[in-house]
Amino acid sequence: MTQSISNMHREEITVTPLEGKALGCTVTLPDYANNDPANLNEDDFTTLKAAVQTHLVVVIPGQKELLPKSQYLLTKRFDPSIPEPKADGGLGGYGHGKEFRHEQSVLRKDGTSVKSQPQVQILGQGVFEADEPGNENGETISLTHPSHTTFHKDVLSEEEIKVQNKTRFYRWHIDSALYGLSPPMVTTLLGIRVPPSTSTQTIDYNDGSGDQLELTRGATCFVSGAKAFELLLDEDKQFALNTTVEYAPHPYIFIGPAKATSDGLTMVTEGKETPFDQLPEWEESKVKKLPMVWTNPTTKEPHLQVHGCCLYKLHTKQPDGSVKTLDLKESREKVHSLMRPAISPQHVLAHGWQEGDLVIFFNRGVWHSVTGEFKGVGAGNKDERRLMHQCNIASGLDPVNVSA
Numbered sequence: 001m002t003q004s005i006s007n008m009h010r011e012e013i014t015v016t017p018l019e020g021k022a023l024g025c026t027v028t029l030p031d032y033a034n035n036d037p038a039n040l041n042e043d044d045f046t047t048l049k050a051a052v053q054t055h056l057v058v059v060i061p062g063q064k065e066l067l068p069k070s071q072y073l074l075t076k077r078f079d080p081s082i083p084e085p086k087a088d089g090g091l092g093g094y095g096h097g098k099e100f101r102h103e104q105s106v107l108r109k110d111g112t113s114v115k116s117q118p119q120v121q122i123l124g125q126g127v128f129e130a131d132e133p134g135n136e137n138g139e140t141i142s143l144t145h146p147s148h149t150t151f152h153k154d155v156l157s158e159e160e161i162k163v164q165n166k167t168r169f170y171r172w173h174i175d176s177a178l179y180g181l182s183p184p185m186v187t188t189l190l191g192i193r194v195p196p197s198t199s200t201q202t203i204d205y206n207d208g209s210g211d212q213l214e215l216t217r218g219a220t221c222f223v224s225g226a227k228a229f230e231l232l233l234d235e236d237k238q239f240a241l242n243t244t245v246e247y248a249p250h251p252y253i254f255i256g257p258a259k260a261t262s263d264g265l266t267m268v269t270e271g272k273e274t275p276f277d278q279l280p281e282w283e284e285s286k287v288k289k290l291p292m293v294w295t296n297p298t299t300k301e302p303h304l305q306v307h308g309c310c311l312y313k314l315h316t317k318q319p320d321g322s323v324k325t326l327d328l329k330e331s332r333e334k335v336h337s338l339m340r341p342a343i344s345p346q347h348v349l350a351h352g353w354q355e356g357d358l359v360i361f362f363n364r365g366v367w368h369s370v371t372g373e374f375k376g377v378g379a380g381n382k383d384e385r386r387l388m389h390q391c392n393i394a395s396g397l398d399p400v401n402v403s404a
């Protein structure tokens with residue numbers, strides 16, 4: 001008895017790698033934190049930060065009551081380069097700028113902000129009344145879970161979704177505006193209300209590989225950018241190390257009319273993109289040109305980090321010092337070939353949500369994707385409901401490839 005009580009007392013944070021998984025760990029908080037990760041002392045926070053950059057995805061269970069303010073303070077603490085919020089009445093440092101919910105943007109329907117802490121976004125599926133957990137906005141909110149059916153070129157049939165329980169990777173991505181702002185260091189994602197974890201769906205890769213991945217409905221999938229780099233052929237490693245990825249101006253509006261490949265890695269090139277002269281005002285100096293490989297600050301490993309849907313061109317330094325540029329179609333095809341091996345089932349961490357899970361992921365070291373179909377799949381053909389709090393904050397500095 002005495003033994004078990006002393007075991008329950010935790011003086012410091014503990015980090016436990018997920019068993020049998022390609023990446024990820026769970027973390028338990030020390031007692032003094034009172035179950036609020038924003039209360040961690042300097043030593044324990046340093047341990048947490050190293051765990052995030054080493055294991056790439058950290059799960060802290062039991063955080064259902066975490067306040068939006070604590071989530072914001074925790075998220076911000078991972079990146080000392082974050083500029084102080086400007087008094088501009090906008091999202092105040094959120095990872096996306098003011099075009100975030102532009103009516104032509106592919107992100108327009110993805111959520112709403114917590115009024116008291118606008119850097120924290122409310123994401124999910126369904127209608128939530130003013131008094132329900134996670135909705136402190138004092139009004140009814142309506143959330144729409146992104147479904148591949150509105151984003152992919154070829155979509156699953158109703159029969160495949162509702163009877164065969166198939167789904168797709170919605171969009172593999174890094175959380176980032178990719179215009180004007182620098183990619184956030186981490187994203188924190190808190191599951192406040194989630195559907196029962198007993199229901200499963202199967203990812204249909206639909207690319208002739210025969211690959212399939214069974215996961216909990218609504219699982220968030222992650223892959224390691226370090227593993228993706230490691231899987232490249234030597235010549236592709238050299239290509240990646242010498243390539244700069246140029247993103248489109250207002251990229252989510254640029255790709256608004258276009259459709260994605262069935263694996264969610266990139267867009268199909270059919271000339272449907274919004275022409276540059278029809279985009280909201282933009283300036284060349286804000287166009288993002290980022291290395292294709294980002295060095296992990298803790299492990300020093302190279303991570304292949306590309307947003308395959310938002311890219312515009314690839315510029316590759318040749319051995320003779322000249323630069324070769326691939327156009328939009330060529331760039332998408334090249335990036336797809338580089339990224340595809342890393343999303344094979346054995347490399348994917350599919351996090352099935354339990355209520356209260358706080359997931360902290362190293363946004364500069366993983367790619368992630370929403371999965372799952374929530375429409376008409378619950379009891380009595382009702383929509384499943386889900387409510388999450390998400391926070392990420394644009395960094396003050398762009399990521400770097402130290403080996404370039």
Ligand SMILES: [Fe+2]
Nearest residue numbers: 173174175368
């Ligand atoms: Fe995301």
